[in-house]
Every structure is written in structure tokens, then in C-alpha cells.
Amino acid sequence: MSDLYDLIVIGGGRSGSSAASAARQGGLRNVLVVERGQGITPQDRMNGDVWFGSTAVGLLTGNSGRPHTVVVRQAAGTARVKAPRILVATGSYEVPREALAIPGSRPSGVMTPALALDLMDMGLLPGRTAVVYGGGSRAGLVARRFLEAGGRVAAWVVPEGWEGPTPEAIGVDRVLCGSVQGVRGYPRLTQVEAGGESISCDTLIVATRVAATLAVLKGSPVQIDKTAHTVEVDEFGRTSVPGVFACGTCVRPDLEHRFSVDDGRRVGAAAASDVSVKG
Amino acid sequence: MSQIRDVVVVGGGIVGSAIAREVASFGVSAALVEREPDVCEATSKANSGIAHTGFDSKPGTLESRLLARSREMWPSLAAELGVPFVPAGAVMVARNTEELEAVRGPILDKARENGVEVLLLTRSEVLDMMPYVTPIAVGGLHVSGESLVDPFWATRAFAEDAVRHGAEVILGDGVTGVREGQPGQTLVLTLASGRQVETRCVVNAAGLWSDDIAALAGDTSFRLTPRKGQFLLSEDDLGIDHIVLPVPNAKSKGILVTPLAIGGILMGPTAEDQEDKLDRTTTAAGLQAVLESTVKLVPAVGKAQSIRQFAGVRAVAASGDYIIRPSEVMPRLFHVAGIRSTGVSASPGIAAYVGENLAKLGYLPATKTAAAPTMAPDTTGAEIPNGGEVICRCRSITRAEIVRTLRGPLPPRNLDGLKRRTGAMLGECQGNECVAKLLRIMSDELGVAPESIEKHAAGSYVALPREEVRS
Numbered sequence: 001m002s003d004l005y006d007l008i009v010i011g012g013g014r015s016g017s018s019a020a021s022a023a024r025q026g027g028l029r030n031v032l033v034v035e036r037g038q039g040i041t042p043q044d045r046m047n048g049d050v051w052f053g054s055t056a057v058g059l060l061t062g063n064s065g066r067p068h069t070v071v072v073r074q075a076a077g078t079a080r081v082k083a084p085r086i087l088v089a090t091g092s093y094e095v096p097r098e099a100l101a102i103p104g105s106r107p108s109g110v111m112t113p114a115l116a117l118d119l120m121d122m123g124l125l126p127g128r129t130a131v132v133y134g135g136g137s138r139a140g141l142v143a144r145r146f147l148e149a150g151g152r153v154a155a156w157v158v159p160e161g162w163e164g165p166t167p168e169a170i171g172v173d174r175v176l177c178g179s180v181q182g183v184r185g186y187p188r189l190t191q192v193e194a195g196g197e198s199i200s201c202d203t204l205i206v207a208t209r210v211a212a213t214l215a216v217l218k219g220s221p222v223q224i225d226k227t228a229h230t231v232e233v234d235e236f237g238r239t240s241v242p243g244v245f246a247c248g249t250c251v252r253p254d255l256e257h258r259f260s261v262d263d264g265r266r267v268g269a270a271a272a273s274d275v276s277v278k279g
Numbered sequence: 280m281s282q283i284r285d286v287v288v289v290g291g292g293i294v295g296s297a298i299a300r301e302v303a304s305f306g307v308s309a310a311l312v313e314r315e316p317d318v319c320e321a322t323s324k325a326n327s328g329i330a331h332t333g334f335d336s337k338p339g340t341l342e343s344r345l346l347a348r349s350r351e352m353w354p355s356l357a358a359e360l361g362v363p364f365v366p367a368g369a370v371m372v373a374r375n376t377e378e379l380e381a382v383r384g385p386i387l388d389k390a391r392e393n394g395v396e397v398l399l400l401t402r403s404e405v406l407d408m409m410p411y412v413t414p415i416a417v418g419g420l421h422v423s424g425e426s427l428v429d430p431f432w433a434t435r436a437f438a439e440d441a442v443r444h445g446a447e448v449i450l451g452d453g454v455t456g457v458r459e460g461q462p463g464q465t466l467v468l469t470l471a472s473g474r475q476v477e478t479r480c481v482v483n484a485a486g487l488w489s490d491d492i493a494a495l496a497g498d499t500s501f502r503l504t505p506r507k508g509q510f511l512l513s514e515d516d517l518g519i520d521h522i523v524l525p526v527p528n529a530k531s532k533g534i535l536v537t538p539l540a541i542g543g544i545l546m547g548p549t550a551e552d553q554e555d556k557l558d559r560t561t562t563a564a565g566l567q568a569v570l571e572s573t574v575k576l577v578p579a580v581g582k583a584q585s586i587r588q589f590a591g592v593r594a595v596a597a598s599g600d601y602i603i604r605p606s607e608v609m610p611r612l613f614h615v616a617g618i619r620s621t622g623v624s625a626s627p628g629i630a631a632y633v634g635e636n637l638a639k640l641g642y643l644p645a646t647k648t649a650a651a652p653t654m655a656p657d658t659t660g661a662e663i664p665n666g667g668e669v670i671c672r673c674r675s676i677t678r679a680e681i682v683r684t685l686r687g688p689l690p691p692r693n694l695d696g697l698k699r700r701t702g703a704m705l706g707e708c709q710g711n712e713c714v715a716k717l718l719r720i721m722s723d724e725l726g727v728a729p730e731s732i733e734k735h736a737a738g739s740y741v742a743l744p745r746e747e748v749r750s
């Protein structure tokens with residue numbers, strides 16, 4: 001059967017692509033990577049099957065040793081692919097203002113770096129004056145891009161104890177230690193309450209943390225840690241369902257993706273060598 | 280001002296939209312005027328999404344009569360309009376003997392007087408039916424007719440059906456003036472754009488602003504007070520399959536936990552009287568109050584991850600009942616006001632009642648013509664290129680679903696309108712991963728620049744062209 005693979009990796013980011021190569025090195029020949037984006041990440045060292053522009057929307061786990069099915073949606077329609085081993089490497093998304101429950105009005109102009117960067121890639125600007133919230137590299141990147149595009153960064157709000165370059169070195173008006181406590185203005189953002197001050201701005205870019213992307217597992221029996229909202233795995237990356245593995249930031253959300261490559265290699269190898277999986 | 284309308288409805292909330300549909304189905308010339316760029320932009324969009332039976336309404340009021348009428352209408356109406364409607368049932372949970380006395384006494388009596396089927400439950404019946412409810416529950420009242428309805432979907436379905444019956448829906452253009460036209464014959468509405476609309480009858484269904492519309496006609500016979508309600512939304516359903524109600528107090532039905540017709544659960548609302556009709560801000564204290572109250576009913580909600588918080592503002596009239604009557608100052612202006620927190624529930628009954636009244640007053644024919652819709656109910660036949668592409672990952676919404684919505688009878692012009700019609704942007708990333716793609720699709724379909732597409736109200740721009748920033 002042509003649509004039966006040895007392993008299907010859901011997600012071709014840092015951990016997914018590392019896992020795919022490790023699994024190939026471990027002896028699995030037919031490895032398919034299902035990736036939502038259109039391009040390949042720089043970390044990618046894959047040379048096998050990759051489906052780009054393909055979103056895995058469902059995982060139907062096979063009973064008693066039967067292969068698992070991944071439902072994939074693509075521009076042309078829906079495909080179903082099967083494998084005895086599935087590796088979930090769906091990564092994470094940047095948590096929005098709503099997940100942080102920042103109170104206040106509900107204006108436009110509040111976003112995560114994902115949207116701010118997409119808008120700038122379209123040749124648009126998310127606003128004129130921004131507050132960037134978060135101490136990580138994504139916050140730094142989005143602040144730099146916003147400035148390069150001609151905007152002003154009124155404040156970069158970072159956690160207490162943060163160490164980094166001076167405001168002058170980055171080109172932001174100021175660096176402020178603390179948290180964002182409120183949002184004002186309607187229909188467009190006009191002010192952000194941060195570190196006990198009120199800062200005039202029309203844009204708030206929230207880059208404080210990431211959370212696991214679990215949409216593909218909705219309705220599947222794969223156990224989710226109810227408190228951490230991550231995929232539950234053992235030391236080999238095995239989930240509660242035999243033959244289904246997970247790795248990367250959908251298991252351990254990390255803004256800086258520090259563990260993703262190593263995690264992918266380890267779990268990819270484990271998936272290839274797991275003798276309890278047949279096929 | 281070439282055309283004289285028979286009826287113009289002011290206000291595109293659920294009540295105004297239901298009335299527009301009712302009026303249009305008489306086969307007359309009708310229009311709906313809404314100030315915001317989409318229907319369902321105020322009280323109708325931020326509420327608990329319950330089609331309420333009226334078991335606890337004040338017997339003998341117009342509100343209780345129209346709630347009674349509506350609860351008979353909802354199941355078949357929802358099926359006809361294709362609106363998500365779940366007869367989940369509600370349980371009012373008593374947590375101490377005092378509350379149990381209230382349930383067994385005045386609350387039970389009122390429900391019976393209102394003709395609503397209810398059943399007293401023992402403590403073990405409550406806990407068997409709803410294992411997620413607090414173990415300190417001592418008893419409860421089951422109201423099987425309480426149902427879940429999606430208010431966005433219902434409002435839009437009413438408005439779209441009005442369009443199919445030939446009504447014009449005028450969006451993003453509010454009423455700034457009402458005056459006599461031909462003496463004793465017509466009224467003329469002036470809109471913010473300067474457009475004049477002449478009509479034989481105006482229905483004032485402007486919700487929170489219906490007193491302001493009345494005042495434009497020199498009618499100051501009623502005043503409305505805004506009351507804010509804050510909500511928390513979670514995608515974790517925690518197994519909650521019934522509406523869980525507290526025993527009410529004098530000011531509010533209290534803070535409840537309800538499943539949603541479209542999935543997930545909702546906790547709220549607070550009841551905060553305020554001055555500003557537009558103040559829909561959430562506060563840390565308000566959200567804390569919602570959590571503290573609902574944890575007492577369903578302990579597990581304390582652990583639920585909230586993906587969104589919002590507030591709605593409802594209109595409270597001093598009289599405590601609906602105001603549905605012609606204006607005494609300007610008889611061709613017909614008020615439908617003071618709908619409090621029961622607009623979603625009572626909208627079908629209100630629309631039918633208003634239709635009958637307008638017929639009696641001679642603005643509508645004595646009987647419905649049951650005119651066939653002038654548009655096909657569905658224009659989804661066309662093949663959409665690359666339609667299978669998933670645009671919204673959180674909710675698995677495809678390009679085809681987005682494009683078909685943009686080609687529908689009442690296409691959205693902004694992101695929130697698209698969100699409510701498709702479910703895109705409603706998941707955990709709250710649209711941050713797909714808004715750029717959506718702007719491109721909307722731009723292509725609607726033939727406008729991406730940066731001209733707004734989030735909700737006028738002025739809620741999402742992006743600026745770069746030249747504008749540099750200058």
C-alpha cells in the first residue's frame with residue numbers, strides 16, 4: 001500500500017526535522033514529514049519525503065497493532081496516510097494577550113510576534129508606536145524589525161532581573177522592568193499599563209511565552225497533561241498510545257527552543273529502535 | 280430618496296435582526312440600519328448564549344409572555360435557520376438549606392406560574408446528573424427547557440434571511456436624525472453618511488441606544504441604564520453538559536457556568552451598573568469575581584484554561600419590563616426597548632409580536648404573504664481554488680470555508696465579522712497565526728487593500744501601509 005509509511009512526523013520544524021533524520025539513520029526507510037509551512041527551516045537536514053503546505057488535522061489511532069492514520073488537509077483536498085509510528089512535533093504557538101488574561105478594553109493593535117512579523121512581511125506595519133512585552137529573542141527580533149520598518153518602540157517591557165543591551169544600543173526609547181497589567185483604548189489601542197506606568201502606544205506585541213500546539217490531537221486518545229497543557233510522554237518520548245511519540249516544544253514549551261533539536265534526535269532514534277512497534 | 284420604505288428597523292442586534300426578518304417575510308419594502316460595520320456588535324455579541332425559558336421571570340409581564348412564546352418557537356426556528364441549538368437543560372444548584380428553601384418555595388412557585396416544566400432534585404440526583412457540581416450541593420431544580428444557542432449565528436441568520444426576503448441591510452451607518460416626512464404619512468431618517476431614508480414606519484430596536492433614538496424624535500419617555508457583565512471563556516469543557524445556575528439574588532440571576540452551543544464553556548456574567556454604554560473593558564477584579572463565584576458551583580473551573588475574557592453591556596429600563604409600543608410623540612416610531620438580558624431568548628417572540636402590532640397599525644398587510652425568498656439560501660456550489668488549505672490551524676478552517684462566507688448573503692467586512700461567521704481566529708492563538716492570510720483572502724474577495732480591513736468598529740485598523748508611517 002503506497003500510503004503506508006514506517007513513520008509519519010507531524011511538523012517539520014526543529015524537533016520534527018531532527019527526529020526524521022535520526023529515525024532514518026536508525027533504519028526507518030519510509031519517513032514522511034507533514035509540514036504546514038511552505039519552506040524548509042535552516043536547521044533542516046532532511047532528504048526524504050516532505051509534504052509542505054499540508055496541515056495534519058486529525059490523528060486516528062489504530063487498535064491492537066494496526067497502523068495509525070493521519071488526516072492531512074492540503075490545497076487540493078484531504079489525504080489520509082498511515083504508519084505504525086507517529087511522531088508529534090507540532091511545536092508551539094506564542095500565547096496571546098487573552099491567555100495571559102491581561103484586563104482592559106478589546107482594541108485592535110494587540111498581537112504576538114507571529115502576526116507582527118507576518119504583517120511586516122506583507123509590506124505593512126502593525127502600527128506606529130509599539131510596546132514590546134517579553135525578554136526573549138523573539139521580542140528582540142520583533143522590536144528590531146519594527147524599528148527597521150520605520151516604527152517607534154516606546155518601551156520594551158522585560159522581566160525583573162533581565163540583563164541585556166542598553167535602550168540606545170537597540171534603538172528603543174526605554175527598557176522597563178515589570179509586567180503589562182492593562183490595555184486601554186477603543187477601537188484602537190492607545191495605552192498600555194506596564195511597570196506601574198501608563199505608556200502611550202498604538203501597538204502591543206506580546207512575546208512572553210509559548211504554549212504547546214495540540215489541535216491535531218483533539219479527539220484522539222493521546223494523553224494531554226491537563227495542568228501544563230502539553231503532550232504527556234515518558235523518557236523515550238512515548239505517549240499514552242503505543243507507537244505514538246512526541247517531542248519538541250509541544251512536550252516542553254520553550255520560547256528559545258533550546259531543547260528541540262536534541263529532543264528530536266533522541267526521540268527520532270527511540271521511535272526507530274522501539275521493538276514493541278511492529279511494521 | 281427615491282423609494283419610500285414600508286418599515287425600517289434601527290439596530291442590527293438579535294432583536295432588530297429578528298424583526299427585520301419578520302417584517303420582510305410580509306413581502307413589504309424593508310430595511311435594517313446598523314451603526315457598526317456588522318450586525319451583532321453590542322449586547323447580542325457578549326452574553327451567555329442561552330435561550331432561556333423564562334422560568335424565573337415576573338409572571339404577567341410582557342417579558343414573561345414573550346419568553347413563553349419564544350420557548351415554543353426556538354426548536355423549529357433554529358432548525359429552519361440552521362442555527363446551533365442544544366437543549367442542554369439547566370440545574371439551579373442550592374448549596375445550603377437557605378438556598379434550598381428559596382428553590383422549593385418562591386422559585387418553584389414562579390416557574391409553575393410561568394408554565395415552565397421544572398423538577399425538584401435531591402442532593403444525590405444533582406450529583407448523579409452532574410458529577411462536576413460542588414459536593415456541598417444540597418439539592419436543585421432541573422429546568423429541562425433551558426437551551427444553548429449561538430447568538431452570533433442566530434443574529435446573522437435572522438439578518439441573512441431578511442436579505443433573502445428582499446430587505447436591505449445598511450451597515451456602518453448610524454441614525455443621526457428622525458423627522459416627519461410627508462405629514463401624517465412618512466418619517467425620514469438621516470444617517471451619519473448623510474443618506475436620507477424615508478419610510479412609513481420606524482422600529483426602534485437600537486438596544487442600549489434606543490433611548491437615544493427616541494430622544495432624536497423628542498421622546499424622552501424612557502431611560503436605559505447600562506449594566507456590564509464580564510465573562511471568561513474556556514475551551515476545556517470539563518464534562519459540563521448542563522447549564523449550572525446559582526440561586527439568584529435581587530440584582531442578577533447570578534454568575535453561572537454554561538456549555539456553549541459551539542463547544543467550550545462560559546463563566547459569567549458579573550452585574551455592574553455603569554454610566555458608559557460603550558465601556559466593555561474587563562477588570563482583574565471582575566474576572567476574579569467570576570472565578571470565585573463559579574468555583575463554588577463547579578470546583579474544576581478553577582483549573583480551566585481561559586482562552587478569552589470579554590464583557591457585554593445590557594440595557595436595563597427603570598420599569599423592569601419590555602417597552603414595546605408606538606412613541607407618544609411620533610406615532611410612526613415604534614419602540615422595542617428595555618430588553619434587559621433576555622434579548623437572545625425572546626427575539627423570536629418579540630419579532631412575532633411586533634409583526635402583529637405593525638399589522639394592526641396598518642404598516643404591514645393583515646396576513647403574511649409567505650413570499651418566497653428572492654435569493655438561494657446557499658451559494659456554496661462553486662469550486663474554490665486551493666479550497667482545502669487550512670488557514671486557521673486552531674479550528675481547522677479551510678480557505679473554501681472563508682471564501683464561501685465572503686460570498687454569502689451578508690458578507691463580513693471586518694475580521695470580527697469573519698470570525699463569528701467561520702470560527703476562524705477563535706482558537707487558542709486568537710488569530711495571531713492566521714490574520715495575515717485572512718487579510719489577503721479578504722482583500723482578494725472584497726477588492727479592497729489589506730490595510731483597509733479593520734478588526735471591528737470604525738478606526739480599529741489592523742495594519743498601516745509603510746509610507747504612512749515614514750511620513
